[in-house]
Amino acid sequence: MARTATAAAAPRAPGFLRAALLLLLLVAACRQAAEENVVTELRCQCLETMKGIHPRYIQSVKVTSPGPHCDRTEVIATLKNGQKVCLNPESPLVKKILDKLLNNEKWN
Incomplete structure (x- = not known):
């Protein structure tokens, strides 16, 4: 048994x-x-970019450096109405906006 x-x-x-x-x-x-809430998506978030937007509409800007998730720099602006837009980091206007943010200058 x-x-x-x-x-x-x-x-x-x-x-x-x-x-x-x-x-x-x-x-x-x-x-x-x-x-996954902590880690960002592992792909580029910006499929299309804008050359610029008037700074008075921008609430905040997030710059993502190239890495394993995406091979290019991405600039994502959150507007005061909550909308997020991708900006072209090579655009002169975007460079000016980022420069002002880095130097803590007020918008004109």
Whole structure:
């Protein structure tokens, strides 16, 4: 009889391992989902850019340097109405806006 009990217990071990593996994958997926809020997207966010926008409409500016997520510098301006727009970092107006921000100057 001991042989029957051992034989019956053997098929359950892979089921237990499957359940443990699924639980481990679920925990890893939940942890990754929680970390996604901290990590930015791993692709370029700006598909199209504007040459500029009047500084009085800009609330804040975020500059993202090139990296593994995107091979170019991205300048994303958040407007006072909440809209986000991508600006061309090579545009003279955008360079002037960024220069004023870096020097903490007021808009004219």
